[in-house]
Amino acid sequence: MHWSCAHRSLCCRYVPVRGPGDADVSCLDDMPEQTIRFGISDGNDRRAATWRVWTPTAKSDVYLSCRALGGTLKTSLHQSGSWHVAYSQKSYEEYVEGAVPKQNDRYLQKWPRPKPIAEGVTLAYRIVTPHSAIISPIGEADKKVAWIQNCPPNRATEIDILIISPTILISGWPGKNSMGTKPVGSYKLSIEETVWVVYWVIDSPDLSAANKGIGRFYKGRGKKDLEPGNLRALVFGEEPDGSRVIYDCAVARTGR
Secondary structure, three states: OOOOOOOOOEEEEEEEOOOOOOOOHHHHOOOOEEEEEEEEEOOOOEEEEEEEEEEEOOOOOEEEEEHHHOOOEEEEEOOOOEEEEEEOHHHHHHHHOOOOOOOOOOEEEEEEOOOOOEOOEEEEEEEEEEHHHOOEEOOHHHOOOEEEEOOOOOEEEEEEEEEEOOOOOOOOOOOHHHHOOEEEEEEEOOOOOEEEEEEEEEEOOOOOOOOOOOOOOOOOOOHHHHOOOOOEEEEEEEOOOOOEEEEEEEOOOOOO
């Protein structure tokens, strides 16, 4: 089993990790569900964004969110095959509506479940984190996170979320033998499919072809909110194989 790395991101959307609202991570970590929490760290006191993949008990819908955003924005991979990235209705109305041009509803992306990359194997989502993005301090809220060691300089870590059919037998975990992936965790859905989170080190992505735009502030936000350090941004993109990708990036200030 083999799949290509995420180097050809197009149609990108940029979302700040801080905001629009102040997230309460702890309230999400106590819900009854199957959950995998993970992130990349330097092995000391710094990390990239932390993530949560979960499925409510006795359900087969899979959700993904950046923990710093709380319930503000999440990816929904529904059993029906209708998948999307969206703000919560409350967050959209309070922070986004009327402030972000062309964002006429709460959905950032909508797409159907992609075709399998191999028999019974769906590559659902990718998260790509460059070596340079490990800048945020590790805090008390990160106690339950499974840490992935940061990659070498000038490289990136790609974390892949895959959904595997119950008819497929896998030796170890997806990509173990053919790609050298390493496991983060897995769990079984009520329809017997298995959700896997694995990672591997790739060449640092070239985002020079990504579409450019003008930054906008959410309602109630302004330049003062950019003053604290450790700023992060999430870049949402699409891949030719039908999967979606998030680039987790540190924000470099130019002084302008």
